[in-house]
Amino acid sequence: MDRRAISGGRCPLFYYDIHEAEVTDHYMALIYDAVRLAGGELLPYDKSIPVRKEDFILTNEFPITFYHMLRGHRNHMLWIQGIIPKESRLRGHSWLRFKLLSMIEKRVIKRAKLLFLISEEMQRHYEKKYRLPLSEKSVIFPCFSEKTIHENAFFDEKYQKNTFAYVGSLSAWQCFSETVALYRKIEENSESPTKFYVFTQETEKASAYLQKMGIQRFEVAYHQGETLSKALAGIKYGFVLREDIPVNRVATPTKFSSYLSCGVIPVFSSALRDLHAVHAKNPLGIEDPTVEYLLSDMKKTRLANTMKNVCKGYFDTYYNVENGKKCFAEAIRKTAKLSEKPTLLITIGNLKTGGIAKALTVFLREMMPYYEISLLAMREGEISAEIPEGVHRIAPNDFMKITELSRGELHGISLGARLFRYLGAIWSKIFGKRLPFRLISGKHGTFDAVISFCQPSGAKSFCNLANESALWGAKSTKKVTFLHADFTKYGGNDAYNRSLYRKFDAVCAVSDAVGKRLLSVMPDLKNKIFTIQNFLDTADILQKAEAVISPLSGEIKILTVCRLEAEKGLLRCIPMMKACEKQGASFVWHIVGDGAEREKLEKAVMENGLSERIIFHGAVENPYPYMKQADFFFLPSFHEAAPLVLEEAKLLGLPILTTETLSARTLVGDLGIVCQNDDTVLEVALLDFLKEKRYETIRKQYDKDAVLREWKHRKAETVKAVRTVLS
Structure with missing residues (x-):
């Protein structure tokens, strides 16, 4: 373009x-x-x-x-x-x-x-x-290398050990020799054991100097990024000493944020003027240390929770990246005399846990820099808390809400809306939902563009008002809808929905395969179908994966994260698991998620005597630590479009075993096996994964840096693609 x-x-x-x-x-x-x-x-x-x-x-x-x-x-x-x-x-x-x-x-x-x-x-x-x-x-805004604290770095035991760290180069103004001299006096005079960790690229030079200076207990290594955070997680003190010269007075060393994110107590010089000023407001570290003061501090009792709260305070204020971004953006907008952003309305059925709602949250974050976004969700849910600040929320009226509520959930809804719910459902089953949905689609104003972020449900189903609200509830010269499903199999391939799709200016399919499947049914949409892949917040997922959970049981840990619905194919796998057990496979299948099929699944588990082999964890807010612990990811769906969970598993290096669905081969790539969508073939593949530990070979092909580079490129291309569609 x-x-x-x-x-x-x-x-x-x-x-x-x-x-x-x-x-x-x-x-x-x-x-x-x-x-x-x-x-x-x-x-x-x-x-x-x-x-x-x-x-x-x-x-x-x-x-x-x-x-x-x-x-x-x-x-x-x-x-x-x-x-x-x-x-x-x-x-x-x-x-x-x-x-x-x-x-x-x-x-x-x-x-x-x-x-x-x-x-x-x-x-x-x-x-x-x-x-x-x-x-x-x-x-x-100060230099930084971390945006928040690492929860797993705060534990009482580490504050009972007197460990010290130095991070950085051996340049003269970073005062490495002065740091070593101070530590040597601490080591010589301490009543309890101490240890010095030096993390630098100049490992040989640092080791030689430490030996020359007579340091007894030390360790030298080079770490960066995630590995540096892991190395710092168990350390109590971190040195940031500086001589009082102009170069240092203006500095805000990145290691200060690294220390705070890992609960390391900074030992620093007041020559770092801005850090001196912020420390005066929120004391945490040891400023201009003497040997005597440090030896005294080493005897103090420090509680991990107290440290965590203080460190978090720094990231809420001094290192608040979101505030910094807003401040920078305002200055850029003023300097460049940028005009107001175009307005965008996005509609969605509900914000309950699921791939579409989760994909929406990342989509919103990526699009907010370019658009003033309003969001209309007919029903709130677990994902509501993840909607970014700055997105204008349009509150649905009772008539919109009823499209996402069952009859048992209508308490608190007005009598007129409840009556419409009953009559509308009956009408929809007989004549289709076009008339009742047109009546309640609302009037939400005028926007530069409107997006329905989900596909419509079947014509006889009185639910999911997103597409109708986008078409009839707002004025715009550009109206777009998204398709996150196999159009031929998800239950919405009917004359009514095909007529809806023809009314939109563009249809965004979440993969090439999804778009081709729609095109096979509606070839007249050839010039309206665009591929817009889902975004993934890679940094957020990698950070959340570090959260501490109880160890998963099982010699081989199988993991499935999904809604417990019939199309996910879990029920057919319970006899397969029984057969694998009889073949001598030792495993535990961990299922994270909830849904309409849970009761059936639990009953089948009991009937097959697999209560110790199959564990239901229910819906969890953060599934990524489960992915980090698992041996492989298992998704036996009958049909899928482009499930986000496969991309998440791939990002975390978790080998995948899944069935042939629309986009499975493209998504899985070299990090798993895609088998024929047949019960017999799937059972053979599952047993092979378990008995031959095929996942271990697959995991060796994981290249985290390559995956992150791919996502960075993909994000940039997807942003451009969305803006092209909306232009």
């Missing part, structure tokens, strides 16, 4: 040209999200594409900004992580180089339209050094 079309006429585009480094990833992601939240379009810089005078260049080093200034670009946004001229001198470079860098730095700071700074001290430094007023074009 042409980028000028994306920009909407003469709206500015935002081109990023950055020096990539792991330490900058989190901050740049924050800025990128803020650009999107402001309604801007973010694109990688390409020399072959001319930059218009209204476009912006976003960089993270002032020499790169200066390069673009020389090329004639005039609108610049710059993230400044450190004061490079001073750092150059500390590295031993010449005074002439320092002066040249200072001249370039001043020119860039003076001409930049917006500065992203890491501390208030940094702003004061530049205002004093260059005598420039910067408050009107600066926004401030």
Whole structure:
């Protein structure tokens, strides 16, 4: 798609040209999200594409900004992580180089339209050094590597052991030698055992220095990201010592957030001016430590719950990324003079636990940067709490609510609505639901675009008003519906629903296979069907997977997470499990979820004597720790469209055994087996998985980094695809 079309006429585009480094990833992601939240379009810089005078260049080093200034670009946004001229001198470079860098730095700071700074001290430094007023074009947020605490890092036992950590390079201004000297005195004078952990890329150099300095108990390793968090989880104290020089005064080291997220008590210097100021408001660490004070503190009793609350307070305030993103977005919107975002109404039947509602929450988060979104759900549910803040909720009236309520759930509903429910249900069974649903679809206003996020139920079924509300309840020049099911098998392939689909401007199928199946029934929709894959919040899932739950039982742990409905095929698998047990397989099948089939399933389990082999956990808010513990994921559905749960299992590296359904082979890829949708074939595949431990071989093919790269690319492409459909 042409980028000028994306920009909407003469709206500015935002081109990023950055020096990539792991330490900058989190901050740049924050800025990128803020650009999107402001309604801007973010694109990688390409020399072959001319930059218009209204476009912006976003960089993270002032020499790169200066390069673009020389090329004639005039609108610049710059993230400044450190004061490079001073750092150059500390590295031993010449005074002439320092002066040249200072001249370039001043020119860039003076001409930049917006500065992203890491501390208030940094702003004061530049205002004093260059005598420039910067408050009107600066926004401030500290460097960080974590967004929240790791719950499993807070336990009383770790605060009873005196362990210390250093994280970072061995650069002079990071004061590694001073840190080692302080720790040596602690080790020599402590009445109880201590241990020093050094996490650095320069492992050999660090080990040699520690040995030279006579440190007795130490461990040196290199960790980053998730593995660093795991390594820090059991450590009590973390050093962040700094000399009182300008480079350090403006700094907000990322390791400070790493320590707090893992409940590590920071031992730091007041030279870190902003951290000194925030610590004064919310004391936690040990500032400007002496050996005597540290030895005294080591004897104190610290409770994990108290530490957790204090650390969480930092992430609710100082490291509140959502607040930072909003602040940045407002500054970007003001600086770039961005217009208001287009309005979007999304309708859905209910927000009860299920793949469609879960997919909606991530869809909303990804679309919020580009649209002012209103949401109409006919019924609240477990997913309601996950709807992002900032989405305008339209409250359904009683006549809308009754489409998602059974007769036993009508208490509190007005008499007129209850009467309509009974009469409407009878009418729908005889004549279809077109007339009653047209009468109650509501009037919700005018929007730039309207989406029904779910497919309609059958014509004789008095439920699911989402499509009718989208078509008849709102005014818009663009109306779109989603299809999350195999249209030929889910129960909605009838004349009424086919007529509904023809009224929409576009139909978004969640996979190519889903779209092709619809096209086989309605070839006249050829130019209206688009593939829009579901989003996945990878960071959220990976974080939730770390939650602590009781260990799952079983030598081999099979896991199924789904609604307990007939189409999921669970009932047919109970005799298969019995047969596998007779063949000597030792396993426990853990089923997470609830639904109409649960009573039948539990009865079948009892009749087959499998109470110790099959365990029902019910609906749980967070299924991901179960996935992390399981040996393989089992989904024996009769029919599916593109189940999100398979994507979640794949993200977590959980091998999959599933039946042939519309999108199964595409979703599973190399991380599982897709077998013929036949009871005999499925039983053979299941026994093979159990007896031969096929899942162990499959798990070895898991490449987490590759999966995350794939999702990052897919998210960007899907956002573009949605915006294209709605444009």
